[in-house]
Amino acid sequence: xxxxxxxxxxxxxxPIDPRFGRARQFILFDPDRGAFExxxxxxxxxxxxxxGIQTAQRIADSGASVLISGNCGPKAFQVxxxxxxxxxxxxxxxxxxxxALYNAGKLTEISSANVEGHWL
Amino acid sequence: MALTLAVASGKGGTGKTTLAVALALxxxxxxxxxxxxxxxxxxxxxxxxxQRSQLVNVPIPQVDMSLCDACRACxxxxxxxxxxxxxxxxxxxxxxxxxxxxxxxxxxKQAITETNRRIGDLSFGQFGKVNWVQGRLDVGxxxxxxxxxxxxxxxxxxxxxxxxxxxxxxxxIAAVGLSDYxxxxxxxxxxxxxxxxxxxxxxxxxxxxxxxxxxxFDSGDEGVEGYCLVEEIEIWMRIPQSRKIAEIxxxxxxLLDAVPEYKEQFSRIxxxxxxxxxxxxx
Numbered sequence: 018x019x020x021x022x023x024x025x026x027x028x029x030x031x032p033i034d035p036r037f038g039r040a041r042q043f044i045l046f047d048p049d050r051g052a053f054e055x056x057x058x059x060x061x062x063x064x065x066x067x068x069g070i071q072t073a074q075r076i077a078d079s080g081a082s083v084l085i086s087g088n089c090g091p092k093a094f095q096v097x098x099x100x101x102x103x104x105x106x107x108x109x110x111x112x113x114x115x116x117a118l119y120n121a122g123k124l125t126e127i128s129s130a131n132v133e134g135h136w137l
Numbered sequence: 138m139a140l141t142l143a144v145a146s147g148k149g150g151t152g153k154t155t156l157a158v159a160l161a162l163x164x165x166x167x168x169x170x171x172x173x174x175x176x177x178x179x180x181x182x183x184x185x186x187x188q189r190s191q192l193v194n195v196p197i198p199q200v201d202m203s204l205c206d207a208c209r210a211c212x213x214x215x216x217x218x219x220x221x222x223x224x225x226x227x228x229x230x231x232x233x234x235x236x237x238x239x240x241x242x243x244x245x246k247q248a249i250t251e252t253n254r255r256i257g258d259l260s261f262g263q264f265g266k267v268n269w270v271q272g273r274l275d276v277g278x279x280x281x282x283x284x285x286x287x288x289x290x291x292x293x294x295x296x297x298x299x300x301x302x303x304x305x306x307x308x309x310i311a312a313v314g315l316s317d318y319x320x321x322x323x324x325x326x327x328x329x330x331x332x333x334x335x336x337x338x339x340x341x342x343x344x345x346x347x348x349x350x351x352x353x354f355d356s357g358d359e360g361v362e363g364y365c366l367v368e369e370i371e372i373w374m375r376i377p378q379s380r381k382i383a384e385i386x387x388x389x390x391x392l393l394d395a396v397p398e399y400k401e402q403f404s405r406i407x408x409x410x411x412x413x414x415x416x417x418x419x
Contacts, residue, residue: 067218067233074212074221092230096221099228 020046020119021081021102022112027055029113035087038069044112045079069093077102085115091130106131140411141297143316147332149303151322152352152376157300158182159392160320161267163403168293172285172312173302174257174272182391183264190260193272193287194253195236195280200227204248211240211249232279257284259291268293282311289315296407305332305339313340318414319347320373325357330364337368346414353378373406 023040024031034040043056056079061068073093076084077100084097085105097104105124109115118124144157154171158179161169171179180186198211198220207224219233220240231254241249257274272288274281285308289299292315301312301319313319319340323333333349340347349365354375365372376382376392385395393400 064218067230070221070228070230070233071212071218074209077221077223096228099221099226100223 018048018083019079019081020048020083020085020116021056021076021079022046022084022115023086024055024112029053029116030111032111033085033087033107033109033115035108037084037086037089037093038072039064040072040086043076043079043081045081046112046116067092070096073097073100073102076100083119085119085124088132089127089130090132091134094127094130139295140318140407140415141292141299141316142407142410143299143301143313143319144322145301145309145313145319145336146303146322147305147334147336148323148329151303151324151329152350153303153322154178154182154300155386155392156320156322156350156352157298159399160403160407161269161298162265162391162393163400164266164296164298164407166266166295167268168291168295168297169267169269170288170291170297170299171269171271172288172299172308174274174281174284174288174308175302177271177273179269179271179300180260180262181389183262183267183269184389185264186260186262190258192255193257193259193284194255195234195283196238196251197231197234197236197254198229198240198249199252200229201248201250202227204246205244206246208245210243210245214239214243235280236283256280259287261291281308285311296411305335309336310339310343313343313345316345318410319345320350321347322350322352323361324353325351325359325361327358327360329357330360333361334364337370348373350374350376352376374402 021043023034024042024044025034039062040058042058044053045056046053061072069090069092073096083103089104104127107115107124109118144153146153161167171177207222209222212220212222217233217235219230221228256278260271262269270288270291272284274284302308321336323329348371350373356378382395
């Protein structure tokens with residue numbers, strides 16, 4: 018059960034990126050192995066439109082079953098739900114803290130987008 | 138005398154519709170295409186709407202899940218990020234789709250067909266010798282160029298005047314794309330000048346001949362005049378700031394109702410433009 022966290026950097030101490038669709042990268046943590054990998058998201062960072070949709074596709078494709086991010090818009094949430102990825106929002110200061118809060122059961126799963134779409 | 142003349146501007150509210158309607162009324166016979174589909178208003182000045190209206194659709198993909206094996210060729214192809222695919226499930230986001238049909242072409246399983254999605258409608262009207270066609274984008278739709286192209290499909294064989302949407306982005310470019318000449322309506326303010334420059338740069342890139350009409354020319358500064366002088370842009374007309382024009386406009390009257398003498402001036406402008414820029418050489 019892998020956990021994806023939107024991140025501004027490439028390690029566990031990196032501040033989490035409050036944006037989902039246009040997050041610079043994701044830390045994909047595998048609790049079974051205690052290891053993580055970095056998912057680059059620069060393509061979607063620069064997308065003209067539909068960044069949330071394609072980032073959600075990428076997260077689902079990575080095998081993550083949990084996503085932790087600052088916010089999640091309506092289209093991204095729709096894709097993540099369809100793919101069976103659970104979405105948690107948090108305001109932790111870095112990736113490690115976000116994972117700790119998740120493990121302690123202190124994050125709440127959201128059941129719909131917590132922010133509006135941008136212009137569509 | 139086939140001439141397609143677009144009336145455009147960078148800045149909104151400079152008088153595009155006012156000018157397009159006045160030019161149409163000064164013409165002998167004309168097709169007037171209201172391509173400002175986000176807020177079409179030609180019908181307010183030229184009442185005479187027919188009952189005839191026509192829906193405008195765009196094609197969007199629909200996926201037959203019994204054929205889809207979630208290979209994601211469509212997702213990788215789509216430049217507009219309008220699709221997401223998982224085993225057993227495909228999501229299409231119609232509002233992001235540009236109807237290019239690429240997903241259908243690249244699908245190795247032929248699982249994608251197209252279905253229609255309504256984006257707006259056309260209405261048709263006649264006022265004197267002016268035949269007009271107007272596009273109206275449905276509320277909530279954001280992509281106007283396909284609807285603008287549907288309006289442009291009704292271009293006449295003789296003189297066609299296009300009331301273009303403001304700005305210099307896709308809708309404006311779609312609206313002026315077919316024209317032989319573009320009249321840019323501007324106003325002598327820093328905002329008007331800034332957006333005039335953007336429009337001029339756009340039209341130069343499109344290699345469209347153009348000229349300028351300055352509306353409310355006596356109300357602002359000298360910036361627009363100076364710019365046109367330096368850039369050698371022809372100024373066809375200067376319309377003064379006038380309370381009378383504004384009052385008549387506010388009750389649905391036209392510029393020619395306010396200043397009948399302009400009819401002759403507009404006729405002359407049209408005659409000159411037809412002579413110089415007519416699409417056919419006849």
